[in-house]
Amino acid sequence: MTGSSPAGPGAARYERVGAAAVIAIRRPQRRNAIDGPTAEAMVQAVRAFNDDPDARVLVVTGDEEAFCAGADLTSLESLRPRVGKPEGVFGVRRFPPKPAIAAISGWCLGGGVTLATWCDLRIAADTARFGFPDRQWGVPILDGGADRLAAIIGLGRALDLVLTGREISAATALAMGLVTEVVAPGEHVTRALEIAERIASFPQATLLADRWGLLERLDQQMEFTAQRDVRTLKEVAGDAEQASARFPLAAGEADGTMTWATLSIDRRFCGPPGSGNGGYTAGRLAALTGDPAEITLRRPPPLETEMRVERAGPRLLLMHGDDLIAEAQKTVVELAIPECPSLHEARSASTGYPGLDRHPFPGCFVCGPQRAADGMAVFPGPPTDGRAWAAVWSPAETADAGPTNVLVWAAMDCPGGWSISATDPAATYVLGRIAGQRIRPLDAAPVISLAWLIGRAARKATAGGALFTADGELCAYSKQTWIRLET
Numbered sequence: 186m187t188g189s190s191p192a193g194p195g196a197a198r199y200e201r202v203g204a205a206a207v208i209a210i211r212r213p214q215r216r217n218a219i220d221g222p223t224a225e226a227m228v229q230a231v232r233a234f235n236d237d238p239d240a241r242v243l244v245v246t247g248d249e250e251a252f253c254a255g256a257d258l259t260s261l262e263s264l265r266p267r268v269g270k271p272e273g274v275f276g277v278r279r280f281p282p283k284p285a286i287a288a289i290s291g292w293c294l295g296g297g298v299t300l301a302t303w304c305d306l307r308i309a310a311d312t313a314r315f316g317f318p319d320r321q322w323g324v325p326i327l328d329g330g331a332d333r334l335a336a337i338i339g340l341g342r343a344l345d346l347v348l349t350g351r352e353i354s355a356a357t358a359l360a361m362g363l364v365t366e367v368v369a370p371g372e373h374v375t376r377a378l379e380i381a382e383r384i385a386s387f388p389q390a391t392l393l394a395d396r397w398g399l400l401e402r403l404d405q406q407m408e409f410t411a412q413r414d415v416r417t418l419k420e421v422a423g424d425a426e427q428a429s430a431r432f433p434l435a436a437g438e439a440d441g442t443m444t445w446a447t448l449s450i451d452r453r454f455c456g457p458p459g460s461g462n463g464g465y466t467a468g469r470l471a472a473l474t475g476d477p478a479e480i481t482l483r484r485p486p487p488l489e490t491e492m493r494v495e496r497a498g499p500r501l502l503l504m505h506g507d508d509l510i511a512e513a514q515k516t517v518v519e520l521a522i523p524e525c526p527s528l529h530e531a532r533s534a535s536t537g538y539p540g541l542d543r544h545p546f547p548g549c550f551v552c553g554p555q556r557a558a559d560g561m562a563v564f565p566g567p568p569t570d571g572r573a574w575a576a577v578w579s580p581a582e583t584a585d586a587g588p589t590n591v592l593v594w595a596a597m598d599c600p601g602g603w604s605i606s607a608t609d610p611a612a613t614y615v616l617g618r619i620a621g622q623r624i625r626p627l628d629a630a631p632v633i634s635l636a637w638l639i640g641r642a643a644r645k646a647t648a649g650g651a652l653f654t655a656d657g658e659l660c661a662y663s664k665q666t667w668i669r670l671e672t
Contacts, residue, residue, distance in 0.1 A: 197226035206234045206242070217253045220257040224267055243285040245286070249312075252301065255319055256295060258324065285306075299330025302330060311354075313355040317350050320349075334346070448469055450487070452489055461488055463486075465551070467598070469591055470503060472591055473501055474514065479513065482510070492510060520649055523572050525633055528633060538603075540564065561582075565600035573637035578634050590623060600634050604636040604637055605667050615670060620663060627652075644669045644671075647667075649664055
């Protein structure tokens with residue numbers, strides 16, 4: 186570092202690195218979401234870059250967990266005075282006069298995408314995730330972010346992301362053209378600085394003239410976005426106010442989390458004795474995040490106990506007192522799925538279910554032999570051709586157990602564990618993480634639950650799971666991490 190100065194009180198930092206300048210957003214407690222003071226800090230930092238003749242390229246970054254999670258929904262009022270300002274709500278309406286590179290790791294959501302598209306190039310760690318989940322909260326895209334997104338990836342792909350609110354991986358963003366290059370975790374800033382030095386080494390007058398030739402027409406559009414932002418915010422004011430009301434920041438919560446809901450697990454839905462079934466617990470949290478979701482279990486979920494669901498940036502935290510029970514977040518699930526067996530083959534496989542003779546948790550709601558009367562009775566066994574473990578679940582028989590959008594996670598959970606223990610029968614495994622995606626809703630008809638071993642590493646094993654209709658139509662799928670208990 187050749188020099189540094191804070192651009193705002195803990196919000197953004199301006200630093201010089203060789204021929205480059207680095208602006209780092211520093212609000213880790215809010216996943217680098219932008220409030221009014223942060224936006225003003227960004228404006229001041231960009232001005233410092235513009236006025237520094239020795240800074241030829243700007244690198245904008247966040248931290249390892251988040252580049253920027255968009256607007257801070259708990260502080261929308263602090264952003265309101267910035268509406269209509271020439272520099273924009275986030276301070277990134279007009280392109281900077283010199284090249285800028287976004288160095289992205291972790292979450293890049295909503296206004297974070299707007300910030301990224303303000304930059305000329307985008308270097309992403311392969312852990313980066315992009316999207317507009319604020320569709321569900323009624324927060325519009327401001328500062329010309331929609332215009333720049335369409336110019337970079339094309340109108341059709343931009344409409345896909347904006348209308349569906351889906352999140353995409355770094356690899357998908359690269360294929361779309363949203364990302365310039367994908368690098369290993371932790372290498373995004375280093376790579377951005379390498380590219381910055383190369384850009385800075387060229388004759389600058391010619392480079393800047395050619396750059397502006399590419400950007401000038403799009404930048405001219407930004408003159409009209411200030412008025413459009415004012416008009417848009419008036420039109421969607423009700424949605425934005427509801428969004429702010431749904432995410433109240435409790436006074437005195439210095440860590441930036443907020444209680445968003447409460448959750449308790451009835452003793453009927455147990456897994457190991459005294460704790461909730463992992464798949465069922467995951468389903469309850471996935472119902473709050475929406476699909477696709479990744480749920481990580483940190484401790485056994487207690488039964489008949491009220492737990493807090495706290496929102497911390499893009500994550501939901503399931504808390505019991507000071508203990509973190511589980512966390513959930515949106516994700517992208519990439520999985521190769523085997524061919525589905527027939528309903529007859531799956532039923533035949535169930536007759537070989539080893540849990541009927543030996544089961545570490547016979548009272549499990551999903552696969553416990555003691556729960557055949559009031560549980561899900563998902564009893565997986567290996568088909569004769571050895572493709573994958575299979576079972577049949579009849580939603581009609583557990584219609585009183587709650588919505589199927591929760592139970593599908595449980596139906597994919599336990600079969601995955603049995604596919605792992607088949608080659609390690611002396612060990613006991615428990616679910617540590619499950620990432621899943623529902624494709625279509627289920628009716629009362631029987632479905633086929635398929636599970637297969639993917640791999641092992643020390644005490645961890647990975648399995649896949651999927652649900653199919655009797656006709657072989659995919660309904661849901663998941664990738665699971667299981668942990669072998671120490672004996």
